[in-house]
Amino acid sequence: MSYQLSAIVADVELLGEQTTDLDHAVLAALRQDFALLPVTPQLVEELTGARPDFVPGPPTPEHPFHLVFSPALSDLLARWSRHAPVAYLEAEFAGGGRRQAAVVWLDGAVSWGPCSDTALDGPRAGWPINAALARIGAEPGRWIDPFAELGLHQAGSNEGWLAQGRRRLSADYWDELAEEWEYRQNAAEQQPRRPRSVGDWGIS
Template identity: 70%
Template sequence: MSYQLSAVIADAGRLREETRELDHAVVGELRQDFALLPVTPQLVQELTGTPPDYLVEEPGPEHPFTLALSPTLTEVLARWSRHGPLAYVEAEFAGGAGHQAAAVWLGGALAWGPRFDAAFDGPRPQWPINAALSELGVEPGRWIDPFAELGLHVERSTEGWLAHGRRGLSADYWDELADEWETRQ
């Protein structure tokens, strides 16, 4: 099974406020009052005025993101972080192999990262997305790690998160469907 994600994660209210005037912004609800903004080519074009640029080679520690974070795009992320932290995250997996990367902006500047991992041989809390989410203030809970705690496992792709946000679903909707199914049985 594959997984692909390119998104900004931040406080839900602040993310909605920052994106309310954007035509291509779709905010997906996560747990703990966080939200996810899927980063699509259309959104990048709207934010920067230029088409997105993607790496030709595989991402790695030197160039952790598939999406080249242009100076204009990083200025937008920095501006949005003036009132609280936000993370840009990417993940891509297929057949068990893959990578993830994350960076956090706070107070108008890059505050953490970017970090990249394709080996995942360290503790789960040190994996890039988990570590970035901890930087954002995600609290531990009943799920295995911050990634699952927020519900990032609910959708399997950026396109899935677009549909999730457009339908106004919460990150708990799969749990709610399972509970409803069990009640009917």
């Protein structure tokens, strides 16, 4: 299966306060009181007053994101980060290729990144999204890494996150469905409930 993400992740109260009057902002709930804001062309235009630009061709170490960060967008996220850390995350898994990139703002400036990785063959803690989530305060839990701990495996695209946000689904909604299905499958053996494995980012 493919996976695509272009989103801002930060404290749910911060994102709620900053986007409450925006027509194109849809917040999706994550665990640990975080929220995900899918970044769409319409949202960028509403935030900055200009249509976004995108890197032609594959991202590079010099330009790690598909989205080109205009000064207006960078300044906006820097201002948000004066209240709580803010991360911008991109990921793409398709056709055997894998890519992640992330950057974190804190106290009004970039505090980490941008960092990108197209191999993802090192320890999971060092993968860009996991590293960024740890820097904005994600805490370890029962899941394999911060990506899964916050629930970023729950939707496979920005469209999925928009749908989840509009339906106001909790971060545990899909986990509860998966656990119920597994419980029914294993009822005859009386096996205890347990969280579904997310495999490699929950898309395998």
